[in-house]
Amino acid sequence: MARKLPHKDVVVVGLGWTGSILSYELAGAGLDVVAIERGPWRDTPTDFPPTYDQDELRYRIRHELFLRPAQTTFTFRNKMDQTALPIRNWGAFMPPNGVGGGGVHWNAETWRFLPSDFVLKTHSTERYGEKFIPHDCTVQDWGVTYDDLEPHYDQFEYLCGTSGSAGNLKGKIQEGGNPFEGPRSRPYPTPAQPQPFSHRLFGKAAAELGYKPFPQPSGNLSQAYTNPWGVKLGPCSYCGFCEWFGCGNYSKASPQTTVLPALILKTNFKAFDNSEVTRINIDSSRKRATGVTFVDTSGEEWEQPADLVILSAYTIFNVQLLLLSGIGEPYDPVKNDGVIGRNYTHQTISDVIGFFDKDNYIFNPFISSGAIGMCIDEFNGDNFDHGPLGFIGGGYMGQVQTNGRPIQLSENVAEGVPAWGAKWKQFIRDHYQSTVVPGTGVHASFNSYRDIYLDLDPTYKDRLGRPLLRITMDFHENELKMNAYLTDKFAEIIK
């Protein structure tokens, strides 16, 4: 039987970016706020100090800062007629864990969506006709526009201290920025980061091909910054241990470096860590949430009543919690009705690796930051004519290499070079300094489809006996075509 805690105005489920910003705003408005976080409290001096943060094995390979699959995972299948199996250890995609959420380990690439992204359905139909969107693609307009969100993008960038070069100031195109971006009301709060050698070369090559390269907007700061909530960040030191790692240097924008120090001082805010919300409680009308139930590390169950319940965990866990709590109508892809779990999407990523002449190029790839890089936006969104190409969507591309970490980089050899032995060793020795591995070189869209969705798994359970969330997802023809087209364009620049 759950023990009941005193009533609060607001309970926040998940203390990452969204949870911490909302907690700050709502506590600032005078409401009593409690946040409940599944993972531990995390902070720079205890969890990722510069005395041992630079550890590729611990943080990148073994995923120290991420959720343990033993705590919860999800099941996965490509097609509806397959049996979904549990992800037993993380592959390419893994959820974070703990206070700060994904804001701890992210690259801090701080882009805005394009104005046309918000109205993709209407925009594509008007430009290319109704039949252009694939028939099973369920893309919709967002319901809010770029103009609605601009003040909030601006507020977030000034919270983070984002480093970048504006491309469109109040409708006026700026030299050196992204000419395709929506109009911004102010310049970035800090100037763009200086670019290492390979990143600058990419910018040069792209410009020679007639593109308009610009520095990627970065939450790794080019200089010290104090944000509007009085929290201070330091300048980035280009350590090359950024994404998958916490920042030991207070120079990557995260809840820890921009929000939590101010939030924690508020007397009407508190947080429970290592506590997992198991259910949203609803009243007998089934229309109103009355609070949440959670378990702590000893297995004890608690009830936290509140007027307002905010779901600010990662999307798929928000969906799982709604389904487990019996809220809303679960999506049914066969009948094509219901809402919860519908229109799940992800991203497409591809890469082209460039092996340069070892006698003429020393890239020092370890000098980098998580969101460094020179990018182009010519092939993002609807910035190019899709008419003759037969697909929708796109992405940005660039030399955005974040590191020279050798365990992972030593996987990359040219065609015909073996994966082990003397030839492998010689290749790595010769080419480590002259190889370009952009990583997320082509970072592109993934539209929603009728057969890509989330629901509860019929077989596999988490440690508390609750069904795991099941992901059904596969690339569609449109995404493969789009990705192949963009990757070819990217390869031309790398060459």
Next chain:
Amino acid sequence: MQFRRRDILAAAAILIMAQRSGRAEIIEGRAPWKPRAANPPKPAITDRFVFFTADEVRTVEAIVDRIIPPDPETPGGKDAGCATYIDNQLAGPYGSFEGLYTQGPFQNGTPQQGSQSSLTPAAQYRQGLADLNGYCKSKHGGKTFAQLPDETKDEVLGELEKGSVQLRDQDGKTFFKHIVKDTREGFFADPIYGGNRDMAGWKMIGFPGARYDYRDWVSRHNERYPYPPVSIQGRAGWTPGKA
């Protein structure tokens, strides 16, 4: 030029270390900082083997020395401590699937669904090494892997890589991939974990290791970074009297 597409949920076998054992706490009024609450990595045990038997040590050292062979400039996997690294990893959370999802039912899936094996890395090595030596003995006149000449060792590893060596309860190809990955980690991970002895792997490629501040260097292009690598534990020269 090489082209590579990363599919979501690629089947990379990636495991997880134990994190600090957190108990639920209430955080109110200040950040819950305590002195000495940090959790630095535990140095590997390097003066003896803690998981492998003496026979296994001979086999593993022979394997890692073919995956990364010695040459006049750089030591091979054996002298770089790759076997010591793998030994420590198998004795720890990596070896036992700690933190992973191990509930049944176990069934084979597609490559996109990741590893569905119920055999822990520790068990994979224990069985796999024995099976490999059994294969060598039956094919090469009773000799174990370590007793074979280098060219024959490479042939055997090539057969394992191709999947033509039968192992009990596991796929030889996958086992070989794990060994290659683990050996590379032993060559390039921080020396605190028992491999990359004397930072040999880092020196070979010019990686400066656990350095943290390149502000003076970010705009110096096409110029070799001149400073030697450092480990999380520092560098021998910084602690006189300690090798």
